[in-house]
Amino acid sequence: MTTLAPTEQSSEKQITHKSEHGDYRLLGLITFLVADGMTFAGFFAAYLTFKAANPLLPDAIYELELPLPTLNTFLLLVSSATFHRAGQALKLDKTKLCRRWLLLTASLGIAFLVSQMVEYFTLPFGLTDNLYASTFYALTGFHGLHVTLGAIMILIVWWQARSPDGRVTSKNNFPLEAAELYWHFVDGIWVILFIILYLL
Amino acid sequence: MTITVPQTNKQPSEKLQPTGWLRYLSFSLDHKVIGIQYLICGFIFYLIGGALASAIRIELTSPVSDFMARDVYNQVLTLHGTIMIFLWIVPVVNGAFGNYLIPFYVGARDMAFPRLNAVAFWLIPPAGLMLITSYFINGAAQSGWTAYPPLSITTPAAGQIIWIISVLLLGGSSIFGGINFIVTILKLRRPGLQLMQLPMYCWAMLGTSILVVLSTPVLAGTLILLSFDIVAHTGFFNPALGGNVIVYQHLFWFYSHPAVYIMVLPAFGLVSEILPVHCRKPLFGYTTMVYSIMAIVVLGLVVWAHHMFTSGTPPWMRLFFTIATSFIAVPTGIKFFNWVATLWGGRISLNSAVLFSCGFIINFVLGGITGIALAQVPFDIHVHDTYFVVAHFHYVVYGGSVFVIFSSIYHWYPKFTGKMLNENLGRFHFLITFIGFNLCFGPQHWLGMNGMPRRVAEYDPQFTFVNQLSSVGALLMALSTLPFLWNIFQSALKGPIAGDNPWQGLTPEWLTSSPPPVENWKGEAPLVSKPYGYGVNKEESTMESVDDAQGDNNS
Secondary structure: OOOEEEEEEOOOOHHHHOOOOOOOHHHHHHHHHHHHHHHHHHHHHHHHHHHHHHOOOOOOOOOOOOOHHHHHHHHHHHHHHHHHHHHHHOOOOOOOHHHHHHHHHHHHHHHHHHHHHHHHHOOOOOOOOOOHHHHHHHHHHHHHHHHHHHHHHHHHHHHOOOOOOOOOOOOOOOHHHHHHHHHHHHHHHHHHHHHHHHOO | OOOOOOOOOOOOOHOOOOOOHHHHHHHOHHHHHHHHHHHHHHHHHHHHHHHHHHHHHOOOOOOOOOOEEEEEEEHHHHHHHHHHHHHHHHHHHHHHHHHHHHHHHOOOOOOOOOHHHHHHHHHHHHHHHHHHHHHHHOOOOOOOOOOOOOHHHHOOOOHHHHHHHHHHHHHHHHHHHHHHHHHHHHHHHOOOOHHHHOHHHHHHHHHHHHHHHHHHHHHHHHHHHHHHHOOOHHHHHHHHHOOOOHHHHHHHHHHHHHHHHHHHHHHHHHHHHHHHHHHHOOOOOOOHHHHHHHHHHHHHHHHHHHOOOOOOOOOHHHHHHHHHHHHHHHHHHHHHHHHHHOOOOOOOOOOHHHHHHHOOOOOOOOHHEEEEHHHHHHHHHHHHOHHHHHHHHHHHHHHHHHHHHHHHHHHHHHHHHEEEHHHHHHHHHHHHHHHHHHHHHHHHHHHOOOOEEEOOOOOHHHHHHHHHHHHHHHHHHHHHHHHHHHHHHHHHHOOEOOOOOOOOOOOOOHHHOOOOOOOOOOOOOOOOOOOOOOOOOOHHHHOOOHHHHHHHHOO
């Protein structure tokens, strides 16, 4: 990404012009996450409006079971903490420890996805049954897509951190930082989703 | 992600890029090449969209549908709207001029994320091609650029799905561009350059990019839900399955009203760059201009439901959105008076760039006034979905944005190519565009007030004469492209050499060669603290390079 690498003048009289700018990839990512958050905001707004404007018939109402989604919330919150630990370990150059935490985080993410699948298969309604069912699957599915992408990213970072002079080191921890920020974002969205979809 | 480039004498971006005209077909990372790519690509789509508009006007010369079948008319109408908005105005006022000018204005050598920038551009041609080919394969989408359900759910699905994919790609391109502009303007400023010293176009692009980042994703989410309705037969927006069409309208206009500002705010910025140069006066009211832009950004996000006054909107909502919409007239009015005050008492050279800018001011005031009228519920209910809305909209986006695009091409062509355009041909181009435009869209106000509905191929015979008048205007507009194209090609080949700064401009892009070198400046980027210091002491106003001697050595 750093194509604005140093512009060095060939004439020996001149001092090297340091036109290289700082690393703003994280700010770019934050801006992107704001945009991504707006997609979810649109979905949430649609869901809440549907709920207010198109009430379901009494026989279509189904009370969602809480244990599994609560477990899911727990899995994701713990995974945020383990990811944080991975970042701390990398800063201290403890690569092995960092990779162990990363693997744990990815496993928690995958466990979330498996548990979500279990929930999908045990629910008594399908995608096209009614408006509520469609919105439920659209929201959780779109979030699940984010978790899937996040888990893949974590595994890539895990792979890239395998050697001390590889792509992810304490000096170049942007890939890890970016994936971590994204992961916290996805967790945050889940908490809102959990409250809106299951508790409200 | 980061590959540390070993420090060599050769500049890294030079090695990556082919030279000559071929670089315009390459995955170039140079912001200037990407800017021109946006411009040329956009203009090709403008010609296609214009041809479609001509087809519409030919059809409407007679009250019966004789030139094309009704469903073909719907497709042409949909393609015209989508192409003109998503493939011509949005990419050109943002992508083309933004990419070309913003790095100069902030004193950077490129955008913050050059690779993302190139990706953003290269999403556009495939999206556009897909959209146009859909017409020849299964028939294009028929539900207008708004794709309102249930129309978009009941019309043939293939075209509609292709339309959705295209718009999603274009939206993605737009978001990537927006992220890039925000980071570039906020973070890549040359050391010592304050935010309040930036040329106005930077502020316009900052505001626009905020709108892009906040509103485009909502449209993307909405269109994903719509595609579920079409493909998987869910019922989000299908009343037959318990869905709610009004929710679609809310979500759609949450993007598409800000989209109007995404099209017109950059145009405001460009006019603010062009007028001071050719009037030799500082831009009037810089600070108020900045605050007006930010006010428009904030207000622009909370006025969307004024498109839905006839959608069973509850009274409190009508009241709120009428008031919020009327408030937008205040910052817009401030900008209008500032432009007039910039012109006032200036030494105006009436060249093509200024003529198009003045044409913009006149047209935009007319479009703005009808906009205020449309924000009032009783009036809006009378003219909703009539040609009055068509006229208003075209006064804003054609009379506004497109006039500014032409003005900007006349203004920056010497910088782009190093050649001057033929001014007389340019003035002639302005004259027929201005007459043609007003002849085409002016009478449509009357048509709408008298009840001619929009988006229909047939109409009541009493409207025949006025429609023919409008079509004559459209013909003039179509013809006006010819002198322009001739001028562009002829001047590129045989035009007089422009020199670095033909207009004696003070903004940074004029302080380098024409066309500018890769990485913009041979030496250090100049610090331009007074981009509008016209008509004041020269020592105070021109570039103050931190180490002047060094800059001289390089040139």
